[in-house]
Each structure stands twice: as structure tokens, then as C-alpha cells.
Amino acid sequence: MRHGVALALALATATCVRAADAQDAGAADGGVPAVSASAERSTVDALASTLAAQVANALGAASLGEARGDVRVETCVVLSAAPRADALAAALTGPTLSALRADVRFQSVDAVAIDASDAADESDAPARAAARRGYEALLRIVLETRGNHLVVRGALWRTSRGGWRALFRAAPARVGSPFVRARLDAELRLYVGALPQVTEDTVVARALALPGRGYVALAAADLDGDGRSELVLAHSDSVEVVRLGSSARGRLQLESVASQTFAATLPRASSRPRRTIATAAADGNGVLLRTSELAAPTRAQLVDGRLVLSASLAPCGQNLYPLGDACALAVPGHDHFSARLGALGAGAPRDQAQRRSGPLTLAGFYARVARKLRRADGSVLDVEAVVTPAGRLAVRVGARPGGAVAYGTALALADLEDDGIAELLASGPGLSGEGDRLALLRVRESAQVLAVWQSDVLAGDIWIAASADLDDDGLEELLAVEEPARGSTEPARLWIVQ
Amino acid sequence: MTAATSARWRPRLTARIFTMSALACAVATLAATPRAHGVLPPAFGGALRLPLAAPLEDVDPARQAHPLGAAVSAAIFDTLYAIDARGALLPVLAESLPVPSTTTTGAFIITLRSALRRHDGQRLVAADVVAALRRAATMPRAAWLLGALAIGADGLLDVRAVGALQLELRPAREGVELARVLAARPLAIAVGDPRRRAIGTGAFAVRGAVGGSDHETVLVQHDAATLGAPYLERVTLLAPRARDEDLRALELGETDASWFGATLYAAPAEGSRSAAETPVVCPVLLVASETGALRDAGLRGYVLASIDRRRLERAGLSADARIAGVDVAAAPSARAPATRPTLRLAVPSGDPLLARIAESLAAMLDERGVSVIVGAAPAVDAPAAGGWDARLVSVLPPLPGAAPLIGAALAAAGRADAARALAAQLSDANAAAEAARRFDVVVLGRRRDTLHYRAALRDVRFDAALGTLELANIWLPRVVLPVAAAAVRRARGPRR
Numbered sequence: 001m002r003h004g005v006a007l008a009l010a011l012a013t014a015t016c017v018r019a020a021d022a023q024d025a026g027a028a029d030g031g032v033p034a035v036s037a038s039a040e041r042s043t044v045d046a047l048a049s050t051l052a053a054q055v056a057n058a059l060g061a062a063s064l065g066e067a068r069g070d071v072r073v074e075t076c077v078v079l080s081a082a083p084r085a086d087a088l089a090a091a092l093t094g095p096t097l098s099a100l101r102a103d104v105r106f107q108s109v110d111a112v113a114i115d116a117s118d119a120a121d122e123s124d125a126p127a128r129a130a131a132r133r134g135y136e137a138l139l140r141i142v143l144e145t146r147g148n149h150l151v152v153r154g155a156l157w158r159t160s161r162g163g164w165r166a167l168f169r170a171a172p173a174r175v176g177s178p179f180v181r182a183r184l185d186a187e188l189r190l191y192v193g194a195l196p197q198v199t200e201d202t203v204v205a206r207a208l209a210l211p212g213r214g215y216v217a218l219a220a221a222d223l224d225g226d227g228r229s230e231l232v233l234a235h236s237d238s239v240e241v242v243r244l245g246s247s248a249r250g251r252l253q254l255e256s257v258a259s260q261t262f263a264a265t266l267p268r269a270s271s272r273p274r275r276t277i278a279t280a281a282a283d284g285n286g287v288l289l290r291t292s293e294l295a296a297p298t299r300a301q302l303v304d305g306r307l308v309l310s311a312s313l314a315p316c317g318q319n320l321y322p323l324g325d326a327c328a329l330a331v332p333g334h335d336h337f338s339a340r341l342g343a344l345g346a347g348a349p350r351d352q353a354q355r356r357s358g359p360l361t362l363a364g365f366y367a368r369v370a371r372k373l374r375r376a377d378g379s380v381l382d383v384e385a386v387v388t389p390a391g392r393l394a395v396r397v398g399a400r401p402g403g404a405v406a407y408g409t410a411l412a413l414a415d416l417e418d419d420g421i422a423e424l425l426a427s428g429p430g431l432s433g434e435g436d437r438l439a440l441l442r443v444r445e446s447a448q449v450l451a452v453w454q455s456d457v458l459a460g461d462i463w464i465a466a467s468a469d470l471d472d473d474g475l476e477e478l479l480a481v482e483e484p485a486r487g488s489t490e491p492a493r494l495w496i497v498q
Numbered sequence: 499m500t501a502a503t504s505a506r507w508r509p510r511l512t513a514r515i516f517t518m519s520a521l522a523c524a525v526a527t528l529a530a531t532p533r534a535h536g537v538l539p540p541a542f543g544g545a546l547r548l549p550l551a552a553p554l555e556d557v558d559p560a561r562q563a564h565p566l567g568a569a570v571s572a573a574i575f576d577t578l579y580a581i582d583a584r585g586a587l588l589p590v591l592a593e594s595l596p597v598p599s600t601t602t603t604g605a606f607i608i609t610l611r612s613a614l615r616r617h618d619g620q621r622l623v624a625a626d627v628v629a630a631l632r633r634a635a636t637m638p639r640a641a642w643l644l645g646a647l648a649i650g651a652d653g654l655l656d657v658r659a660v661g662a663l664q665l666e667l668r669p670a671r672e673g674v675e676l677a678r679v680l681a682a683r684p685l686a687i688a689v690g691d692p693r694r695r696a697i698g699t700g701a702f703a704v705r706g707a708v709g710g711s712d713h714e715t716v717l718v719q720h721d722a723a724t725l726g727a728p729y730l731e732r733v734t735l736l737a738p739r740a741r742d743e744d745l746r747a748l749e750l751g752e753t754d755a756s757w758f759g760a761t762l763y764a765a766p767a768e769g770s771r772s773a774a775e776t777p778v779v780c781p782v783l784l785v786a787s788e789t790g791a792l793r794d795a796g797l798r799g800y801v802l803a804s805i806d807r808r809r810l811e812r813a814g815l816s817a818d819a820r821i822a823g824v825d826v827a828a829a830p831s832a833r834a835p836a837t838r839p840t841l842r843l844a845v846p847s848g849d850p851l852l853a854r855i856a857e858s859l860a861a862m863l864d865e866r867g868v869s870v871i872v873g874a875a876p877a878v879d880a881p882a883a884g885g886w887d888a889r890l891v892s893v894l895p896p897l898p899g900a901a902p903l904i905g906a907a908l909a910a911a912g913r914a915d916a917a918r919a920l921a922a923q924l925s926d927a928n929a930a931a932e933a934a935r936r937f938d939v940v941v942l943g944r945r946r947d948t949l950h951y952r953a954a955l956r957d958v959r960f961d962a963a964l965g966t967l968e969l970a971n972i973w974l975p976r977v978v979l980p981v982a983a984a985a986v987r988r989a990r991g992p993r994r
Binding site: 409428 | 725
């Protein structure tokens with residue numbers, strides 16, 4: 001019950017945040033509303049430079065007059081209990097202030113901190129006040145958290161104090177609304193405070209009924225562009241799209257969005273393994289997927305609310321399976337993949353993806369996950385894990401190998417607490433029909449695998465897993481599909497672990 | 499302890515400490531390793547040594563009369579279509595169900611999947627399929643099924659390749675379910691002459707000759723199998739042996755299964771054994787010759803009335819006087835013949851079950867005043883007329899359902915025309931029942947065997963509808979498989 005309430009609250013919050021975000025994004029001046037980490041630069045740098053670029057764009061579009069005036073930059077930090085809020089504000093606004101100071105249109109730039117209670121003031125009163133103080137422009141920047149996102153929003157005002165009318169009454173004009181947000185990853189968490197680490201007592205796991213059964217792959221992506229992720233589930237002969245919703249009584253449920261069978265025109269594979277295997281990976285506003293029944297990958301996307309499945313040779317070509325960061329090659333006739341990976345992009349040599357580090361295991365794999373995790377110091381750590389056909393979980397953190405034995409084919413990776421430490425969701429190694437268990441594991445930087453939580457024995461079988469932020473609270477969830485036991489008429493269930 | 503002694507012991511002590519530390523670390527690691535219960539698919543690898551219940555002369559799908567021979571054949575050759583457990587048709591070698599031809603009236607086009615790999619590494623093309631179907635048309639156990647297809651002006655089966663991957667064929671009449679007919683096991687696609695060299699597209703490829711050295715037949719995993727590689731890397735089919743030899747080999751670990759029993763002794767077997775019962779679907783018939791003594795309906799009825807089914811059960815048959823649940827025409831008669839007749843009974847050679855049944859029949863008929871002379875007949879197909887009064891025939895269902903089984907029984911009994919007529923209506927239960935009512939044959943019962951095998955073997959199952967062992971599904975648990983060396987070898991690629 002506690003789990004249900006927790007998820008319901010998360011969903012409600014996500015809905016409010018989404019509405020607010022949509023407002024903000026609509027007001028933004030063509031800047032990039034969301035920033036994600038990359039290996040090249042830290043999240044803070046990415047946020048700060050995006051903010052500076054948006055302010056520069058807004059100033060470029062605004063006609064500020066010929067005379068060199070002063071600009072006032074007010075920063076409001078709404079981060080309760082953040083241990084290093086001021087440092088974060090300084091890091092985020094630094095490039096903007098530098099750019100303003102370098103701007104020849106301004107004589108001086110005054111940066112001031114304002115009280116958090118003024119954050120909600122969207123009127124032109126602050127701009128009028130700035131005009132009275134003799135400023136040519138006012139930039140207000142508000143730093144706040146929404147869910148697990150850091151939001152930096154602002155308002156750029158031209159105070160219009162120069163005209164003769166301004167002698168009697170200033171008429172400020174809003175010339176820009178910078179907006180940028182980023183997930184609170186380990187680097188940002190260093191400033192705003194860390195989340196408590198997930199333990200056996202705090203794991204929230206809930207199962208929701210899926211529309212069907214016999215799923216072979218799943219992946220999440222924002223297919224309809226509403227800012228929330230849809231879940232794409234592949235069968236051997238069709239694809240379904242569902243999203244997280246709530247019933248009239250407020251209970252969480254999965255809502256069917258669309259479904260489609262693979263068209264007869266899509267080329268079928270000449271030989272298939274005895275067990276259908278498949279991979280699925282988010283690709284922009286679609287999902288790339290391939291089942292062993294088909295001869296080539298397929299792209300699933302929503303077009304006017306209709307699910308369209310079309311052959312897609314990019315980025316893995318005809319013979320490979322998309323994994324997101326690489327392409328996998330199925331061992332002919334077998335139900336697992338070859339150890340060596342192919343690189344993304346047509347024509348790239350097969351082993352390019354692993355040229356630097358080599359394959360994690362020579363035995364091939366049933367499932368593979370890989371992620372670049374942001375650490376608190378801003379650096380990025382490569383985490384990779386596979387389940388081998390022998391049921392061994394092999395992990396690699398940076399260059400350090402590690403692992404554990406006795407695991408099943410389902411494997412998903414996420415950083416649940418955004419602390420730069422990977423969590424894995426794995427299934428068990430028994431036989432189909434003997435009951436399965438979900439296990440939450442933590443992979444330390446030393447590549448040591450620790451058990452965090454284990455579910456009760458489930459009646460069904462778990463073959464596939466994935467990670468996604470289904471409720472759009474900024475925190476990833478680990479997902480797994482439990483296929484019903486043989487003889488059962490029940491549909492499959494989606495496990496959400498967070 | 500002297501200084502010299504201490505110096506000699508020091509390295510040993512160090513080694514012992516090191517070993518114990520390593521052991522302790524391993525135990526600690528194992529204890530700390532998170533474990534779970536759940537699902538892993540079957541592993542690939544391992545080998546099976548399976549003794550045959552009857553000699554395997556060849557693996558030609560159109561000539562199999564024994565369920566194990568049919569199982570071996572099914573593991574080597576694929577059909578164009580298959581019927582799943584729910585009765586639905588599935589394309590196997592074909593890409594989809596037959597579609598009407600746009601150029602030839604009444605004809606249908608079947609398109610093969612592209613890039614199908616034969617066991618010899620070549621691509622399977624439509625010409626291979628056409629040749630295989632035309633060859634099957636000359637085989638009595640398969641030809642009746644092709645009664646569902648039209649005959650061309652040249653007197654041959656009206657089937658031709660119209661492209662590299664497309665073949666055109668014409669049904670004998672409207673309403674024929676072509677895909678259902680082509681799903682029949684005797685119509686599996688064998689490239690060339692399978693009695694000389696077995697080349698198919700199935701899960702296993704034959705290495706060497708069938709019944710080659712030491713009368714063994716070796717099947718090896720075919721990676722590019724249409725329905726996926728089998729789990730086992732190798733299956734060695736061993737020539738049938740005497741009961742004691744067979745059981746001893748099982749107990750000594752030389753084989754993995756036996757058709758005779760779990761142990762040579764009354765005591766429980768060392769190491770656990772499992773047993774799988776064959777589904778009782780394959781009828782054994784007593785077919786009367788049209789020119790022999792049994793053409794007399796009175797004697798035929800007396801022979802039928804004299805059969806003690808409980809004794810046949812002890813010989814290895816299940817007591818069921820029907821075919822696929824349908825009563826046949828033969829009727830018993832209690833009137834004994836005036837003089838002691840003598841029946842010449844032909845028994846296919848090489849089938850131990852049929853030999854036991856023949857012995858049992860001879861004994862029980864002798865007690866009722868009918869002398870029986872048992873003679874060996876060619877194992878496959880009907881012997882030429884004359885020289886025998888009755889023969890034992892084992893029937894294999896080519897497809898699930900009553901009509902295919904009755905059709906196969908008619909064909910095996912030499913009623914080719916009736917069988918061909920039934921081939922065009924394989925889904926019609928009424929037509930099957932009508933054909934059975936006119937079928938004057940004695941159904942002795944249905945084959946019933948038990949395969950005893952090592953408990954480590956998993957998914958040792960028989961097809962419930964066809965009664966054949968599903969060799970491609972058998973697998974071994976990871977703990978008994980050798981270290982995944984094969985997988986590593988495969989990952990590294992060919993050695994240079």
C-alpha cells in the first residue's frame with residue numbers, strides 16, 4: 001500500500017511539474033530547455049554555458065539603445081537545505097556575469113542575491129525598481145529543484161528608463177526568459193544534497209498488469225513529445241506502447257497507447273533461434289528494436305497517435321541488434337549474442353566499439369547494459385554489465401572487472417540515487433516455471449557487486465528488464481517484465497523498482 | 499626441529515598457508531556473492547549417445563516406419579510448413595502461406611525464406627524443393643499425400659520453380675489446404691537422394707554415413723538451422739543391441755538412454771534415471787493380403803476374435819482397436835474354420851516390437867487352431883503380392899489429426915487410391931470416419947515404448963500428436979556441461 005501511495009504522489013508531482021515546465025519552455029527564448037551530461041563537460045558547465053548563451057541571445061534580440069548603461073543581475077536560490085547552494089549559484093551564473101561584463105553595451109554589471117520569497121514574483125515590479133535605481137536592464141535568475149531536476153529559470157527585462165515617458169513612469173519590457181534544467185546527477189547532488197542510498201528497507205517495488213504477454217524486449221522513450229516517457233514493448237510479431245497513468249480512483253495503471261503488428265513487407269529472418277531474442281533502445285523520439293524473427297532492425301514511433309513500424313538500417317545495419325551505445329551480433333542459431341560488439345553507424349568496423357577496452361567476456365551475452373555515470377567530481381565513469389550464457393553477471397567499472405554468478409537473462413542498469421554508483425536489476429538462474437526472483441544489486445567503483453534487495457519468489461518468469469523514468473519525477477526506475485507461469489491465463493506484469 | 503628440517507618445511511608451510519588462504523577467500527567470495535532463483539534458458543552444448551530401438555537404414559523422410567527413425571529424420575529435414583500444438587499452420591521453410599498465382603489459374607505460389615542454409619553450406623532454392631517433392635511422389639509412404647496436388651500433362655507432379663525462391667503448384671481440386679498437406683513429415687525437403695547423402699536444413703546434420711562405422715550415426719549441430727540450432731552439439735545414434743548389453747552400457751555410462759529399462763538389476767539404478775513414455779499414437783495393423791487365406795471374411799473375423807489384447811499389451815502395445823479414435827470395418831466372428839488353416843505372416847525386419855507381436859500372435863492363434871508361419875519382409879513399404887497371407891504394418895501419423903493417420907494407415911495397407919482421396923481433405927473428420935468404416939483391417943493396438951534416460955538430460959519429450967522424440971529440444975544443464983570452451987572458441991573465431 002505504501003508503495004502505491006509513493007508512486008501515486010510521484011506521478012501527481014510529475015504532472016504539476018510537467019505543466020509548469022511546459023509553461024517555462026514555452027516562454028524560453030529558443031534555448032535548450034534541458035541539459036544532459038556528456039563525457040566532454042560537466043553538468044554544471046553545461047548548465048552555465050547554456051544559460052549564458054540564452055541570455056546572450058535574448059540580449060542580442062533586444063534593442064537596448066546606444067548609450068552604455070548598467071545591468072543588474074539578481075540571483076534567487078530556492079534550494080532548501082542545500083549544503084553548497086551559494087557555490088552552485090556562483091558556478092551557474094559565473095559565465096553569464098562574465099559575458100555581461102565583457103559586453104560593450106554595459107558599463108557595469110551588479111550582481112546581487114535576493115531572498116527566496118521573491119522567486120515567485122513574475123511581475124514587472126522588480127524591473128521598475130531597477131529602473132528607478134538607474135539600471136538599463138535587469139536579469140533575474142531563480143535556481144530551484146523540481147522533482148529530481150535542477151531548474152534554472154530567469155527573466156531578462158529592458159527597463160526602458162531612457163525615454164521621456166520614463167521620466168513619469170517607466171515601462172519595462174520582458175525581452176527574454178532563459179530556462180534550462182538538468183537531472184540532479186551526482187555532480188549537482190554535491191551542491192544540493194545527496195539522496196539517501198536505497199536499502200532493502202527503502203526499495204519500492206510494484207507490479208502493474210500489462211496488456212498482453214510474451215514480451216521479448218522493452219525500452220522507454222518520449223514518443224509523443226509530451227515530455228514523458230512511453231514504454232515500448234516488443235512481441236515476436238508485434239509491438240505495444242503503454243504509458244503510466246492513473247485510474248479514476250487514483251490507482252496507478254498502465255494505459256495502452258497503441259499497438260501494431262510487424263507488416264508483412266518487413267523482411268523475415270531466414271533462420272531463427274529456438275527462443276526469440278530481441279533488443280530495444282531509445283532513439284530520439286522513437287525506439288529502435290529488432291527481434292530474431294525479423295531480418296533487420298525496426299524503428300517504432302508515434303505518428304499522429306498511430307504506431308508506425310518501419311525498417312531502419314541506421315545505426316546498426318542489417319545484421320546487428322541495436323543496444324543504444326553499440327550494436328550486438330546474434331550467434332547464429334543460438335539465443336544469445338556474440339561477445340564482440342559492432343559500433344554505431346553504418347559502415348563502421350565491427351570491433352570499433354570495443355577497440356579500446358575489449359569485450360567484457362568472451363562467452364557472449366544474453367543481455368548487456370552500459371552507461372556513462374556522472375560522478376560527484378564531474379567526471380564520467382563507464383559502467384558495463386552483461387549476463388553470460390553461463391548465468392554469470394560480469395561487470396566492468398572503468399577498467400576494473402568484477403562480477404557474480406547465478407543470474408538470469410534480465411538485466412537493467414540505473415543510477416537510482418544519482419550518486420554516480422550504478423544499480424542493477426537482475427533475475428535468477430533457475431529453470432522456467434520454478435519461480436523467479438528480482439535482485440537489486442549495487443556496483444561499486446571497485447566493480448564489487450553487492451546485493452541490496454531481493455524480491456519474494458515470483459510465480460512467473462522474468463526474461464527482460466530495462467530502466468526509464470516512467471513517472472517523469474527525474475529519478476530513474478528499474479523495470480522488469482514478469483511473464484505468467486505456464487498454464488496461467490493472466491497477462492504479464494511490469495515490475496517497477498525504485 | 500633442526501635448522502635444516504625447518505628450512506625444508508618452510509616452503510611447504512608457505513604453500514599450505516597460501517592454499518588455505520585462497521580456499522578461505524573463495525569460500526568467503528561464494529558466501530558474499532548475491533544469489534537468486536529464476537530463469538535462464540537452456541544452455542547449448544553437450545552430447546547425447548542414444549541407442550536405437552530398431553536399425554536405422556536411412557534417414558529418408560519418405561521411408562520412415564519407426565517412430566525413432568521419423569524423429570531422426572525430422573531433426574535433419576524441415577517441412578515447408580508445420581502445425582503447432584494449437585493446430586495453427588506455421589511457415590517453416592516457406593516465408594508465408596501459399597498465395598494464388600497471378601499468372602496461372604488455380605495455381606498457388608510458395609515463396610521460400612531467403613538465405614536458408616543447407617547442411618552442405620549451399621542456399622536452399624526452389625529447385626531443391628521441387629526435386630524433393632517429385633522424389634517423394636515416388637515413395638509409397640509419401641506419395642498418397644501428394645494426391646492433394648494436381649498431376650501435370652507429363653504425368654509428373656504439377657509443381658515447378660518459377661524463381662530462385664518461388665515455386666508454383668496446383669492443388670488436385672479446390673479447397674485443398676496446400677500448407678497442411680505440405681506440413682506432413684514424409685514431405686520434408688531432402689536435397690538430392692537422402693539415402694546416399696542426407697542434406698537438409700534441419701537442426702542436425704549427418705556427419706559421415708548413416709549407420710557408418712560401428713553402425714553408428716552421428717548428428718552434429720547445424721548453426722544455421724531454420725528453426726534455430728539444437729541445444730546439443732552432437733547426437734550419436736547407436737545400433738540396437740541385446741537387452742543386457744544395452745542396459746550394461748547405460749549403467750557403465752557408455753550411453754545416455756535405453757529403450758529396455760532403467761537398470762540391469764532389480765535394485766534401483768545407480769545415479770538417477772528418468773523415464774519418458776511415448777505417446778500412444780502409432781497403430782500397428784494386421785493387413786490381409788487380397789490373394790491370401792485371409793481374403794475369406796469368416797477366417798478374418800475368427801482371427802480377429804482370437805486375438806488376446808492383454809497378451810499384446812505385454813508385448814508392448816496399448817489395447818485400442820481403433821485408429822485415431824475411429825472404428826474400422828473389421829468385425830470379429832466366433833465361428834471356427836472347419837480345417838486348421840495355416841497363415842503366413844510377414845513381419846518387417848529390424849523392428850523388435852513387431853517381432854514380439856508376431857511371436858505373440860503366433861502363440862495365441864496356435865492355441866485357437868490357426869497355424870502361423872512368421873517370415874521377415876522388407877522393413878519398408880508393402881511387399882509384393884503373393885507369398886504371404888497377412889503382414890504387420892506400423893503406421894506413423896504424418897500430421898496431427900485423425901484423417902492424416904487414417905490416410906497413412908490406408909497407404910501402409912496398400913489402399914493407395916483411398917489414401918490419395920483422403921489426402922485432399924485432411925481437415926475433414928467426416929471423410930476420415932467414412933474412409934475408416936470402409937477400411938477392412940485388424941488394428942492390433944498402438945505402439946507404446948518407454949525411454950529410460952539419465953536424469954541430467956532435460957526436456958526429453960515426445961511430440962504428443964506424432965509420437966516422435968524431439969531431439970532438437972533436449973539439453974543438458976550447465977553444471978554437467980564442460981566449461982564454456984566452445985562458446986569462447988566461437989567468440990574468438992576460427993583459429994589461424
